[in-house]
């Protein structure tokens with residue numbers, strides 16, 4: 430499987446949204462944040478995506494997802510490594526809020542106390558589902 434990782438363009442928006450929807454991940458901000466997305470492309474077809482969001486005052490890895498048939502082939506790792514390189518010029522740590530904790534453990538992230546979500550993110554502080562939210566806050570310190 431030959432997969433190229435590249436910056437996303439507006440043409441990729443429908444496929445990015447389609448991939449994110451399969452996992453009930455947020456799609457509302459894709460248009461607004463398209464410049465911060467990268468995609469994994471296999472023979473001209475987008476099979477994965479990820480985003481490095483810096484809109485909330487912290488650098489956050491968001492919206493990382495692969496088409497189901499393309500999971501567990503190292504592509505998530507490649508997407509992460511590409512954004513990690515990009516983040517090194519911007520910050521000394523990357524945050525994530527995730528239900529895929531095992532993957533981010535493997536990438537070197539460390540879980541934070543759940544209460545940190547309210548400190549780090551205004552949308553968590555304002556969220557009426559905070560007490561039932563399954564997303565774990567995690568951080569990776571960059572070297």
Ligand SMILES: CC(C)(COP(=O)(O)OP(=O)(O)OC[C@H]1O[C@@H](n2cnc3c(N)ncnc32)[C@H](O)[C@@H]1OP(=O)(O)O)[C@@H](O)C(=O)NCCC(=O)NCCS
Pocket residue numbers: 452454491492493494495496499500501502503504505506507525526527528529530531532535
């Ligand atoms: C999470 C996701 C992006 C990982 O991408 P992937 O291409 O499947 O992962 P990789 O093949 O690069 O795996 C890298 C390592 O992480 C491990 N891993 C991957 N997903 C994992 C998971 N959910 N739990 C535990 N470990 C996981 C792999 O076994 C591999 O370990 P190894 O290096 O010891 O072999 C992908 O599974 C996915 O699209 N999940 C659904 C969407 C989602 O939940 N995204 C997270 C939003 S924050």
